[in-house]
Amino acid sequence: MFARLVAIMTAAKSSRPLNSQMTARYNCRVAGTGSYLPERELTNFDLEKMVETSDQWITERTGIRSRRVAADNQVTTDLALNAAKNALEMAQMTARDLDAIIFATVSPDQLMPNSACVLQKKLGARDIMSLDISAACSGFIYGLSIANDMIAAGSYKNVLVIGAEILTRYMNYKDRDTCILFGDAGGAVVATRADDGESSRIYSHHLHADGTISDLFVFKMGGSAYPFSHENLDKGYHYMNMKGREIFKHAIRTMSQSCAEALEHNKMSGADVDWIIPHQANIRIIDGVAKHFGIPTSKVIIEIERMGNTSAATIPVSLDRAVRDGRIHRGQNILLTAFGAGITSGSLLMRF
Numbered sequence: 001m002f003a004r005l006v007a008i009m010t011a012a013k014s015s016r017p018l019n020s021q022m023t024a025r026y027n028c029r030v031a032g033t034g035s036y037l038p039e040r041e042l043t044n045f046d047l048e049k050m051v052e053t054s055d056q057w058i059t060e061r062t063g064i065r066s067r068r069v070a071a072d073n074q075v076t077t078d079l080a081l082n083a084a085k086n087a088l089e090m091a092q093m094t095a096r097d098l099d100a101i102i103f104a105t106v107s108p109d110q111l112m113p114n115s116a117c118v119l120q121k122k123l124g125a126r127d128i129m130s131l132d133i134s135a136a137c138s139g140f141i142y143g144l145s146i147a148n149d150m151i152a153a154g155s156y157k158n159v160l161v162i163g164a165e166i167l168t169r170y171m172n173y174k175d176r177d178t179c180i181l182f183g184d185a186g187g188a189v190v191a192t193r194a195d196d197g198e199s200s201r202i203y204s205h206h207l208h209a210d211g212t213i214s215d216l217f218v219f220k221m222g223g224s225a226y227p228f229s230h231e232n233l234d235k236g237y238h239y240m241n242m243k244g245r246e247i248f249k250h251a252i253r254t255m256s257q258s259c260a261e262a263l264e265h266n267k268m269s270g271a272d273v274d275w276i277i278p279h280q281a282n283i284r285i286i287d288g289v290a291k292h293f294g295i296p297t298s299k300v301i302i303e304i305e306r307m308g309n310t311s312a313a314t315i316p317v318s319l320d321r322a323v324r325d326g327r328i329h330r331g332q333n334i335l336l337t338a339f340g341a342g343i344t345s346g347s348l349l350m351r352f
């Protein structure tokens with residue numbers, strides 16, 4: 001207890017993030033991954049017919065050629081359910097084995113009940129802690145970090161972590177700055193307690209937030225500040241609104257910083273990392289982060305071309321696709337990094 005207090009005070013003093021490894025009783029590893037993309041594709045050529053843009057501009061400026069759109073009868077927990085089933089299968093577990101569900105999303109089925117509880121029911125999981133977290137595009141890394149610490153402390157053994165979004169329902173398809181970027185997807189991992197001697201484990205996580213620039217990316221409608229009203233509807237507060245160019249600058253800076261922290265903390269260099277999985281927001285941002293570390297593009301998982309930006313889902317979906325097609329395999333060091341509305345950011349380094 002005293003050691004914990006000292007650790008907290010030291011971390012607060014140095015304003016460095018408190019790292020779970022300080023008090024870990026157990027290691028946490030990723031036992032299974034899963035993902036799901038809705039079938040319907042919205043291509044750049046489709047967007048050309050909806051808003052003043054071009055396939056050439058979108059491809060060159062973002063690296064995106066198409067994104068997926070959920071069917072009208074699908075909700076966010078449906079995407080998560082498919083991803084979760086795949087992750088549980090890979091982990092050789094059933095939903096009854098889960099001890100907690102953490103659901104990262106900014107596009108939940110509804111404000112209440114939370115999406116984790118809806119998913120708990122759809123999965124047929126036991127009476128377990130089920131909570132949503134809202135950290136936008138960093139949500140999955142935040143969620144997996146929380147799961148790691150719960151498992152490391154010994155209170156939980158198997159935690160399902162979801163990153164799932166249906167962002168297309170909040171897009172203004174007249175706003176070309178934003179609507180060309182986002183898509184829908186669900187990703188999942190099962191985090192579990194590592195057995196003694198197992199090399200697969202999460203090494204560290206470093207999470208950040210800078211609320212002083214939170215106005216760069218907002219979705220106002222439905223909260224207590226901007227309740228549902230005709231007036232707020234007329235102002236377009238039911239759409240996501242983003243200052244893209246400003247965010248771009250912070251994206252490369254924050255992701256590079258948190259990756260540097262991860263490497264420094266673990267006394268590693270870019271050469272020790274087998275794969276980096278950055279949040280898939282824009283190919284130029286991804287390239288910028290890789291360049292910062294001198295990491296060749298061949299070591300970067302890039303899935304943005306046919307998926308677009310799916311916020312909390314981009315990292316678990318990219319991870320799962322790379323695991324299933326054989327790019328990523330057990331024993332490799334994987335560095336995850338993200339930034340998003342808030343402005344939140346972070347990194348997580350693990351041996352898969």
Ligand code: UT7
Nearest residue numbers: 052053054057061137176177180244245247248281282340
């Ligand atoms: O997950 C986190 C959330 N957000 C992000 O990651 C977004 C980060 N930002 C970005 O990815 C980029 O800033 C954007 C893709 C949003 C925009 O690209 P950009 O290279 O920063 O473009 P810009 O905003 O500087 O605009 C350059 C030009 C402007 O025209 P003028 O003023 O130079 O004549 C824009 O009006 O491009 C124009 N433009 C477009 N043209 C065709 C902006 N959007 C479009 C478009 N199609 N969709």
